[in-house]
Amino acid sequence: MLGIALIGFAGFAALCLAMEKHFSDLLGCKPRPQQVRLLRVAGWLLLMLSLVLSVHLRGWGHGLVEWIAVLMAGVTLWVFVLPYQPRLLLGLAAASLVLGPLLAVLAG
Amino acid sequence: MKEGFRQAMAWLHTWTGLIFGWLLFAIFLTGTLSYFKEEINHWSQPEVRRHALDPVNSLGLAQRYLEANAAHAGSWMIRLPNAREAALSVSWRDPEAGRRGFVSKSLDAQTGQPVEARDSRGGEFFYRFHFQLEMPYPFGRWLSTFCAFIMLVGLVTGIITHKKIFKEFFTFRPGKGQRSWLDGHNAIGVLVLPFHLMISYSSLVLFMYMVMPAGILASYSGNTGDYFNELFGRDDPPKAANVATPLVPLPTLYAKVQEQLPGARIGYIQLHNPGDSNAQVTFTQASADNIAYKRSAKWTFDGTNGALLSQGAPESGAMATAFSFAGLHMGNFASPWLRWLYFVFGVAGTAVIGTGLVMWLGKRQLKHAKSEHMPSELRLVEVLNIASMSGLLLAVAGFFWANRLVPVALEGRADWEVNAFFLAWLLSLVHAVLRPGRRAWGEQLALGALAFALLPLVNGLTTGQGLDHSLQVGDWAMAGFDLTALAVGLFLAWAASTMLRAPKPVAKRASRAAKKPTADVVEVG
Amino acid sequence: MKSKAAGLPLSYRLAVASRCLAALLGGYLLASMASVCIALLAPLSRVDATLIGLLLSFIFYLLAFIWCFACRSAWRAWLGVLLPSLLMAMASGIAYWMKTP
Numbered sequence: 001m002l003g004i005a006l007i008g009f010a011g012f013a014a015l016c017l018a019m020e021k022h023f024s025d026l027l028g029c030k031p032r033p034q035q036v037r038l039l040r041v042a043g044w045l046l047l048m049l050s051l052v053l054s055v056h057l058r059g060w061g062h063g064l065v066e067w068i069a070v071l072m073a074g075v076t077l078w079v080f081v082l083p084y085q086p087r088l089l090l091g092l093a094a095a096s097l098v099l100g101p102l103l104a105v106l107a108g
Numbered sequence: 109m110k111e112g113f114r115q116a117m118a119w120l121h122t123w124t125g126l127i128f129g130w131l132l133f134a135i136f137l138t139g140t141l142s143y144f145k146e147e148i149n150h151w152s153q154p155e156v157r158r159h160a161l162d163p164v165n166s167l168g169l170a171q172r173y174l175e176a177n178a179a180h181a182g183s184w185m186i187r188l189p190n191a192r193e194a195a196l197s198v199s200w201r202d203p204e205a206g207r208r209g210f211v212s213k214s215l216d217a218q219t220g221q222p223v224e225a226r227d228s229r230g231g232e233f234f235y236r237f238h239f240q241l242e243m244p245y246p247f248g249r250w251l252s253t254f255c256a257f258i259m260l261v262g263l264v265t266g267i268i269t270h271k272k273i274f275k276e277f278f279t280f281r282p283g284k285g286q287r288s289w290l291d292g293h294n295a296i297g298v299l300v301l302p303f304h305l306m307i308s309y310s311s312l313v314l315f316m317y318m319v320m321p322a323g324i325l326a327s328y329s330g331n332t333g334d335y336f337n338e339l340f341g342r343d344d345p346p347k348a349a350n351v352a353t354p355l356v357p358l359p360t361l362y363a364k365v366q367e368q369l370p371g372a373r374i375g376y377i378q379l380h381n382p383g384d385s386n387a388q389v390t391f392t393q394a395s396a397d398n399i400a401y402k403r404s405a406k407w408t409f410d411g412t413n414g415a416l417l418s419q420g421a422p423e424s425g426a427m428a429t430a431f432s433f434a435g436l437h438m439g440n441f442a443s444p445w446l447r448w449l450y451f452v453f454g455v456a457g458t459a460v461i462g463t464g465l466v467m468w469l470g471k472r473q474l475k476h477a478k479s480e481h482m483p484s485e486l487r488l489v490e491v492l493n494i495a496s497m498s499g500l501l502l503a504v505a506g507f508f509w510a511n512r513l514v515p516v517a518l519e520g521r522a523d524w525e526v527n528a529f530f531l532a533w534l535l536s537l538v539h540a541v542l543r544p545g546r547r548a549w550g551e552q553l554a555l556g557a558l559a560f561a562l563l564p565l566v567n568g569l570t571t572g573q574g575l576d577h578s579l580q581v582g583d584w585a586m587a588g589f590d591l592t593a594l595a596v597g598l599f600l601a602w603a604a605s606t607m608l609r610a611p612k613p614v615a616k617r618a619s620r621a622a623k624k625p626t627a628d629v630v631e632v633g
Numbered sequence: 634m635k636s637k638a639a640g641l642p643l644s645y646r647l648a649v650a651s652r653c654l655a656a657l658l659g660g661y662l663l664a665s666m667a668s669v670c671i672a673l674l675a676p677l678s679r680v681d682a683t684l685i686g687l688l689l690s691f692i693f694y695l696l697a698f699i700w701c702f703a704c705r706s707a708w709r710a711w712l713g714v715l716l717p718s719l720l721m722a723m724a725s726g727i728a729y730w731m732k733t734p
Binding site for chain 2: 015
Binding site for chain 3: 113116117119120257260261264265309312313316317320322323324326327328329335338339424425426427429430
């Protein structure tokens with residue numbers, strides 16, 4: 001489930017960066033429209049992927065419940081740590097992008 | 109109301125939030141604690157020893173005990189020990205004895221002898237409090253269920269009012285006074301919204317039969333018993349034939365259930381007319397095994413010959429929906445990591461309410477910042493805020509301190525623990541009345557920090573099962589409780605320090621006032 | 634509500650009180666009538682129809698609550714909860730009379 005949580009975390013990070021205000025705050029420059037679009041698509045795809053993996057791993061009942069739970073946990077962590085340690089979170093998000101699918105594949 | 113839909117909803121949100129916030133805070137906090145009620149039970153009754161699970165053996169022991177001590181009773185109930193509950197529980201119907209005609213005993217799972225443990229309500233106190241509010245039946249349930257409805261109203265009106273719900277989805281700006289409080293309130297509201305909505309709505313589902321009886325009465329012409337029989341797929345148990353017949357050994361029935369559903373954990377076993385020719389034994393699968401209650405996970409056997417009489421009929425879609433809501437609320441199916449998430453989300457819900465109450469006052473206090481005295485209505489809110497939040501935490505700590513300090517052999521000590529809870533709460537109210545607001549917060553939070561942080565020490569000194577012992581033997585429930593208490597203590601110490609620090613003087617310019625150090629009184633149960 | 638100034642007119646306070654009563658009591662009536670209506674009219678088994686009626690009743694209560702404070706006057710609040718309640722009561726009455734010969 002950790003892998004799925006990490007994928008979801010990365011997804012939310014992408015969706016956050018897809019917002020101009022957060023992009024410029026975190027990365028220091030204004031985003032180009034293609035970047036925004038890419039981030040938004042990537043973000044949603046990652047969220048959907050985490051859902052599919054969760055249901056595949058745990059079935060519809062437990063899968064759905066645990067998916068929502070880890071997503072809520074991940075995005076809450078992101079939002080409340082962001083003002084204090086933005087670079088740490090960006091690093092975690094990047095690591096999640098790699099570690100998440102790896103752990104998910106190892107588990108399932 | 110004439111100013112527009114959003115503003116009307118903001119008005120509704122603000123006022124229902126205030127009036128019911130204090131009670132909802134208590135409900136949410138104690139409800140959150142309830143997710144670890146078994147662990148709190150374990151901490152509260154350290155005399156109950158944990159053994160390796162052996163359901164077959166435990167079942168035999170339970171049967172032997174009941175046959176020896178409750179042979180005359182018309183019905184028995186057995187709860188097997190599981191990963192979180194160490195004791196083997198037996199109870200039976202005895203109209204002359206016990207609470208409401210029921211006698212309950214905790215047996216040691218290995219010896220089958222009654223456990224000599226200190227009398228304490230433990231985690232069950234917080235569990236029952238959160239939906240009964242320690243009020244006489246049924247008033248507490250009505251009130252708490254109505255509060256749950258108001259919580260739902262609060263959530264929906266909050267969503268309607270929060271214009272920038274998507275734009276500010278990821279927004280949290282600390283260090284900006286009232287703005288930060290609002291950001292925090294919105295963030296934990298929105299980011300954990302699925303949980304908040306589920307918890308609130310499912311609370312209503314759990315007591316819907318009681319608070320909304322009209323539908324049942326109308327379609328069943330007043331026969332509510334028929335409704336429940338149809339819902340749970342059960343028939344009324346047969347009456348005793350008054351022909352003594354030995355009860356079949358229960359472990360054989362357990363084996364039959366395992367044939368039906370290999371690996372099923374058994375939640376409880378009900379026996380009707382044990383020792384009679386019309387004896388019936390019903391096995392129900394543990395709630396930990398499924399999210400929703402499964403009617404089909406119920407097997408009824410003839411108690412005299414072990415024949416399978418019936419298995420619960422599968423539930424309909426509507427039933428599955430209702431049972432799923434109930435199951436999601438209770439969280440019995442949750443594995444340890446998910447259970448911790450339940451706890452964290454419960455804290456988040458508590459914090460949504462708490463930050464709302466603080467903001468309600470804070471916003472209006474700013475308007476009266478220049479005057480000598482707060483208007484009495486605001487002072488009332490301030491006192492109630494302090495008593496219902498830091499005061500409640502002191503009450504919780506008081507309960508646990510009483511558990512360790514009240515002599516084990518004292519008659520009625522369980523009631524004394526509860527008294528300590530309410531006494532501490534009352535004293536905090538008195539303290540809040542007597543002290544200026546900020547100081548009252550700081551002093552209560554500081555006392556709370558001390559009370560929680562010292563709890564592991566008190567535990568170790570009085571029971572010898574402190575962290576040094578529990579960590580060594582791998583008693584994670586005991587260690588987890590002590591470690592959580594320490595963490596709460598640390599958090600409250602930080603919160604207290606922000607309140608006891610001299611605030612920057614309130615300047616005439618509003619922007620300066622907004623830079624006052626903010627105290628994040630997010631309560632951790 | 635921008636201020637708790639003592640200068641709020643009595644008529645305003647009465648209107649708010651009226652809306653509160655409409656929401657609390659009228660809303661409950663509406664929710665109950667809705668659950669009865671669904672229980673008696675839904676094309677499901679008796680237990681399922683009753684169950685759905687119970688589950689959905691709180692949505693009606695919620696909507697009634699919101700209506701009572703969103704609508705333009707206290708009179709409309711009462712009308713908005715009592716009229717549907719009456720209609721649903723009538724429909725339920727007919728359904729009940731038809732079910733029990």
